[in-house]
Amino acid sequence: MSTGQGAAEAAREVDRTVDVVVIGAGAVGENVADRAARTGLDVVVVEKELVGGECSYWACMPSKALLRSGHALAAAQRLPGAAEAVTGGLDAARVLARRTSFTSGWDDSSQAQWLDSAGLTLLRGTARLTGPRRLEVTGTDGTTTSLTVRQAVVLATGSVPVLPDVPGLADASPWTSREATSAREVPGRLVVLGGGVVGVELAQAWARLGSTVTLLARSGLLGGQEDFAGELVAEALRADGVDVRLGVSPTRVVRDGAVRVELSDSSVVEADEFLVATGRRPATSGVGLETVGLEDGGSLEVDDTGLVAGVDGSWLYATGDVSGRVKLTHQGKYDARATGDVIAARAAGPVETPAWSKYTATADHHAVPQVVFTDPEVAQVGLTAAQAREAGMDVKVVDYDMGNVAGASLVADGYTGKARMVVDEQRRVVVGVTFVGQDVAELLHAATVAIVGEVPLERLWHAVPAYPTVSEVWLRLLESYGL
Numbered sequence: 389m390s391t392g393q394g395a396a397e398a399a400r401e402v403d404r405t406v407d408v409v410v411i412g413a414g415a416v417g418e419n420v421a422d423r424a425a426r427t428g429l430d431v432v433v434v435e436k437e438l439v440g441g442e443c444s445y446w447a448c449m450p451s452k453a454l455l456r457s458g459h460a461l462a463a464a465q466r467l468p469g470a471a472e473a474v475t476g477g478l479d480a481a482r483v484l485a486r487r488t489s490f491t492s493g494w495d496d497s498s499q500a501q502w503l504d505s506a507g508l509t510l511l512r513g514t515a516r517l518t519g520p521r522r523l524e525v526t527g528t529d530g531t532t533t534s535l536t537v538r539q540a541v542v543l544a545t546g547s548v549p550v551l552p553d554v555p556g557l558a559d560a561s562p563w564t565s566r567e568a569t570s571a572r573e574v575p576g577r578l579v580v581l582g583g584g585v586v587g588v589e590l591a592q593a594w595a596r597l598g599s600t601v602t603l604l605a606r607s608g609l610l611g612g613q614e615d616f617a618g619e620l621v622a623e624a625l626r627a628d629g630v631d632v633r634l635g636v637s638p639t640r641v642v643r644d645g646a647v648r649v650e651l652s653d654s655s656v657v658e659a660d661e662f663l664v665a666t667g668r669r670p671a672t673s674g675v676g677l678e679t680v681g682l683e684d685g686g687s688l689e690v691d692d693t694g695l696v697a698g699v700d701g702s703w704l705y706a707t708g709d710v711s712g713r714v715k716l717t718h719q720g721k722y723d724a725r726a727t728g729d730v731i732a733a734r735a736a737g738p739v740e741t742p743a744w745s746k747y748t749a750t751a752d753h754h755a756v757p758q759v760v761f762t763d764p765e766v767a768q769v770g771l772t773a774a775q776a777r778e779a780g781m782d783v784k785v786v787d788y789d790m791g792n793v794a795g796a797s798l799v800a801d802g803y804t805g806k807a808r809m810v811v812d813e814q815r816r817v818v819v820g821v822t823f824v825g826q827d828v829a830e831l832l833h834a835a836t837v838a839i840v841g842e843v844p845l846e847r848l849w850h851a852v853p854a855y856p857t858v859s860e861v862w863l864r865l866l867e868s869y870g871l
């Protein structure tokens with residue numbers, strides 16, 4: 389059965405009872421549906437835009453594709469012998485074409501086919517709860533399908549960008565991350581508002597593609613990470629020609645052809661495009677939460693299995709960005725695996741859900757890895773030193789200059805970067821790690837394993853990093869700790 393036929397057949401159904409309905413076929417919705425269906429439950433997935441969601445088409449994949457060629461070029465330029473061979477700049481048109489290939493030209497047919505092959509039924513349209521265990525789907529072809537569920541409804545509707553209330557902003561046709569990851573041309577001048585992950589990644593991507601970029605942040609960059617992460621990224625952005633302005637906010641925005649942004653320090657910036665990257669909120673509006681006793685557009689409270697609090701009967705789950713837990717694809721997919729598995733298990737009878745079981749997303753509280761894909765990369769997992777202290781731990785902080793690691797000095801001449809390990813002295817285990825430097829992303833999983841496994845430092849000592857790799861930073865951190 390082709391997916392197109394599947395969608396048309398399902399849309400003709402007026403009233404249907406199924407085991408599970410997943411609203412939203414982003415990375416998270418796909419995973420929860422797949423896991424729930426593995427024991428034979430009848431699972432319907434509803435998607436109003438593209439199967440694959442934000443990450444595939446307007447977020448993770450296109451943004452990383454926009455960054456990667458610039459990183460490769462910069463890496464070559466740091467190596468004598470290679471530097472002489474790469475005398476030109478980036479070919480922006482080729483980079484944009486490669487970006488587009490990662491989105492399959494914003495065509496979701498292959499992901500829709502995957503749903504089909506996994507035995508899931510796709511309904512293309514907008515879903516809305518109409519009461520306990522009941523939903524209505526307005527199909528993209530205008531038909532309406534009423535669904536009743538036996539087991540569960542899973543909200544996997546993602547998140548939407550937040551636009552700050554600045555006079556003139558909404559009328560100035562600002563870019564959100566969607567326009568900034570799907571643009572077909574390099575803007576001559578770009579202003580980016582927001583010093584978070586989206587802001588720094590896309591500021592660097594477009595600067596390296598040839599745009600004159602101004603980055604506005606009301607405080608430092610990458611708040612919530614160790615301070616040195618934002619400082620090193622700001623330094624690198626400035627070296628790429630980005631005008632990084634810290635401690636400023638826009639007071640008025642006017643579009644008259646170009647965009648004119650007036651700032652709190654009385655200065656003015658003009659640009660061709662204005663990217664707003666000031667965070668995202670869970671997509672809980674218009675999904676009918678008020679019909680099941682919750683607030684339309686309100687935030688959700690979910691337990692570690694994804695079950696939503698405040699709804700009788702244990703049938704409503706939420707996972708991924710919409711849950712308000714962690715807004716990252718890999719962690720959302722982890723949450724989704726727990727939720728999908730627990731739905732399948734509960735369909736068969738009562739289930740125990742202790743911490744660290746396959747039914748509970750326990751790691752959300754201890755070890756959430758994140759990579760900021762700038763150059764230098766920022767790779768962080770667990771607690772920062774400040775967060776560990778706030779949690780009341782007896783903390784020891786160990787810092788190491790990554791440039792002193794033999795493997796790093798081979799990777800790039802003049803390698804700059806910093807590593808921090810945060811140790812809970814009482815348990816003598818690592819509770820947080822941050823690496824900043826070229827190509828540190830792949831170091832992160834070792835840190836995640838150490839934290840999740842609560843590996844005692846004395847045992848971690850025996851995990852010997854190969855010479856001369858950048859991973860030798862682990863040895864240096866442990867030696868600096870005192871082992």
Ligand SMILES: Cc1cc2nc3c(=O)[nH]c(=O)nc-3n(C[C@H](O)[C@H](O)[C@H](O)COP(=O)(O)OP(=O)(O)OC[C@H]3O[C@@H](n4cnc5c(N)ncnc54)[C@H](O)[C@@H]3O)c2cc1C
Binds near residue numbers: 411
């Ligand atoms: C620019 C950018 C870059 C990012 N880069 C990374 C990265 O490198 N690594 C990382 O881990 N994370 C990254 N993220 C975060 C990541 O994109 C999200 O965490 C992830 O997409 C969340 O997945 P989700 O399935 O919960 O939501 P989404 O991907 O948003 O999917 C939700 C789906 O639900 C559908 N939907 C919503 N309402 C309805 C409805 N009523 N009926 C039917 N369908 C509906 C939507 O159309 C959508 O397809 C990035 C985010 C941005 C903005």
Ligand SMILES: NC(=O)c1ccc[n+]([C@@H]2O[C@H](COP(=O)([O-])OP(=O)(O)OC[C@H]3O[C@@H](n4cnc5c(N)ncnc54)[C@H](O)[C@@H]3O)[C@@H](O)[C@H]2O)c1
Binds near residue numbers: 582583587589611715
């Ligand atoms: N590589 C990755 O993992 C990656 C990449 C991009 C996005 N994401 C995820 O997507 C989500 C959204 O990213 P984001 O960067 O939009 O959000 P964010 O929360 O990371 O950063 C938002 C930034 O905007 C600032 N801000 C908020 N309101 C403002 C205002 N009124 N005026 C000026 N500045 C304001 C904040 O201080 C913060 O620096 C994040 O949760 C992030 O985890 C992840």
